Amino acid sequence: MEEKIYLPKDHKNKKEIAISIIVVIIVTIAILVIGSMIKKAKYHKTYEYKLLQLGYTKEEVKTLLDYENLDLDYVLTIEKNDKLIPILNEKYYLSKNLKKYIDYQKANTDKSTTDVIAIINTHNDDDYYTNEIASNQKKNLKILVNKHYHVDDKYEPDDLVKVSNWYSYGDDQFVRKEAYDEFVSMFNAAKEEDIKIIINSSYRSYADQKATYDDFIERYGLETTEALAAHPGNSEHQTGLAIDVTTPGYNTKTFDTSEAFTWLSNNAYKYGYIMRYPKDKEYLTGFDYESWHYRYVGKDVAKYIHENNITYDEYYAYFEENENEK
Ligand SMILES: [Zn+2]
Known part of the structure; x- marks a missing residue:
């Protein structure tokens, strides 16, 4: 008699279950592998990964990612720096x-x-008088005029006042009203300490500067003139906010050995004045050291410049020219 062999029912079930488990495991692994591949692919697109690839350390990458307004796409285009x-x-x-x-x-x-x-x-990667910018006249008392910023031949402040002979040499001295009032206060404060600060030169029109420049060219030639005189339109004296000062017994060469100079170094900022062309800052101001040339910028600005030891050119570039984008 033929004997039928039946697999026990529960045995068959076990086999199906085993297959199901294997399928589940395979699917799970596949999901995990694909998931991690996607994650990896996504990570490879992040700035973090790309910066690490460039050679920046984890700490540096964190620092870079924390910066606001940093153009990371640009950073990725250059070598690790x-x-x-x-x-x-x-x-x-x-x-x-x-x-x-x-x-x-x-x-x-x-x-x-x-x-x-x-x-x-301060645009000093450009040569002087190249890529010049028109001075922003709306800046009023904070206007910047140098070898990169110029005013035109029509620019003349409308509040120039005549400087009294009491404070100046020569009859034709003019400065802007606020600069004059503050100069008078400064003059009186210095006088209290027996120090006399006299205005030697002040407002110069475009035409005056042009005449000086042309005369120098004729007398000394181009190279010397470029070192001595600003082009017309590029002299701060045209703003009516610049003064050249002196004190009895001293000239421009010796002025910085005078008590008047020491007094100004410690006090001019209190009256809104700064020494405009400091020593060793020619590469920023465009002018040789001039211990006698002072510029009125207002008290707040003068105080900041005094305390932070920067030039007006740097101040202007950071705080005025870029008010809305830092
Ligand atoms: Zn001057």
């Missing part, structure tokens, strides 16, 4: 200038990052 974070940490860093800072630093490795920032912000 050791100066990048120091540049970002500079006090007067302006995000719009990042590419310029990086390029300039690369071409001038001897320069400190502080200098690179200052030079670029």
Whole structure:
């Protein structure tokens, strides 16, 4: 008699269950693998991954990712740059200038990052009188005029006042009203300490500056003239906010050895005046050291410049020109 062999029912079930489990495991693994692949692919697209790939350390990447207004797409286009974070940490860093800072630093490795920032912000990567910008007259008492910013031949302040002979040499001295009032206060405060500060030169029109410049060209030739006189339109004296001062017994060469100079160094800012062309800052101001040339900028600005030891060019670049974008 033929014997039928039946697999026990529960045995068959067990087999199906085993297959099901294997399928579930395979599917789960597949999901996990695909998931991790997707995650990895996504991570590879992040700035974090790309910056790490460029060679920045985890800490540096964290620092870079934390910066607001940092153009990371640009950062990815350049090689790992050791100066990048120091540049970002500079006090007067302006995000719009990042590419310029990086390029300039690369071409001038001897320069400190502080200098690179200052030079670029003040347009001193350009030669003087090239790519000139029209001075913003709306800035009023804060107007900037130098070898990168100019006013035209029609620019003449409408509140010039004649300087009394009591405070000046020569009859034709004019300065703007507010600058004059503050000068008088400064003059009187210095006088209390037996110090006399006399205005030697003040407002000069475009035509005056042109006459001086042309005369110098004729007498000394181009090279010497460029070192001595600003082009017409580029002299701060045209703003009516600049004064050249002196004190009895001294001239421009010796003025900085006078008590008047020491007094001004400690006190001029209280009256809104700054020494406009400090020593060793020619690469930012465009002018040689002039211990006698003072500029009225208002008390708040003068105090800031005095306390932070920067030039007006740097101040203007950071606080005035870029009011809305830092
Ligand atoms: Zn001057």
